[in-house]
Amino acid sequence: MADPHKNVSETITRLRGMFIRHDRYSILESEFDRLLYQRRAAMEAGIVSEAPGLALIGGSGSGKSTALRWLFARHKALRPLSSDYEHADVASFLVPSPATLKQVGTSCLHGLGYPLRRSATAGYIWSLVQNSLCQRRVLFLHLDEAQDLHINQNRPERQAVVNTLKSLMQNAEWPTGLILSGMPSLKYPS
Numbered sequence: 001m002a003d004p005h006k007n008v009s010e011t012i013t014r015l016r017g018m019f020i021r022h023d024r025y026s027i028l029e030s031e032f033d034r035l036l037y038q039r040r041a042a043m044e045a046g047i048v049s050e051a052p053g054l055a056l057i058g059g060s061g062s063g064k065s066t067a068l069r070w071l072f073a074r075h076k077a078l079r080p081l082s083s084d085y086e087h088a089d090v091a092s093f094l095v096p097s098p099a100t101l102k103q104v105g106t107s108c109l110h111g112l113g114y115p116l117r118r119s120a121t122a123g124y125i126w127s128l129v130q131n132s133l134c135q136r137r138v139l140f141l142h143l144d145e146a147q148d149l150h151i152n153q154n155r156p157e158r159q160a161v162v163n164t165l166k167s168l169m170q171n172a173e174w175p176t177g178l179i180l181s182g183m184p185s186l187k188y189p190s
Contacts, residue, residue: 025067028056032071035177036078036089039139051139051168051175055146057187064181065144068092072142081138083113090179091133092142099148101161105129112136126164134174141168147182 035052042049058064072080072090081088093111096103105125109116112132116125133141143149150158168176180186 025070028067029071032075032179036139039177048172048175050170051177053169053178053180055186056179056181057184060183068142068144068179068181081111081136087137089138090140090142091136091138092144092179095143095145095148095182097145097148098152100153101126101149101157101164104143104149105164108132108141112138122160122164126167130168130171130174130176133168133176134171137174138176140177140179142179142181144181145183146180147184147186151185 031054035054039051056064056068069092072078072092079085079087079089081091091108091112093104093108096107100122102122102125105122105128106116108129109125109132112129113136114128114132116128120128132138149161153161165178169178
């Protein structure tokens with residue numbers, strides 16, 4: 001006789017490994033395609049302009065992270081960050097919690113293959129992040145759980161986060177688009 005708990009657990013595991021396309025995913029996919037091809041067209045024309053951004057906001061367990069993972073993994077024209085390739089179209093990172101600008105920058109540096117071996121200021125770390133994004137030719141930086149960027153931070157710290165991320169998008173040499181995914185507090189910080 002089969003163990004019902006085992007069968008239920010196996011079924012749940014199998015279902016969690018599946019992704020079912022839905023209307024909201026189709027909108028995400030279409031919007032991302034528009035931004036990606038717009039960015040590539042500008043690059044091919046030799047135009048350097050502010051990179052676009054995208055925010056995916058939803059409640060806990062709503063499928064934001066899964067939808068973006070699926071999009072990045074299945075997109076035929078997209079090269080995700082990998083140690084196998086020098087260049088990447090998308091670099092995706094989970095924002096550490098609690099998050100400081102310095103911690104997030106250090107995490108991005110490590111993910112981009114640039115381990116920081118000494119203590120440095122947040123400004124210096126983010127200049128290294130920008131340089132690494134340029135060297136790897138990253139078109140979009142995805143920060144998951146981005147609401148943690150402003151939790152427990154005062155107004156000047158939140159403004160520093162905004163300015164830092166904006167500087168990535170407006171960099172004169174290599175503007176990098178941002179994809180932020182997170183909880184509703186990302187849209188309406190306290």
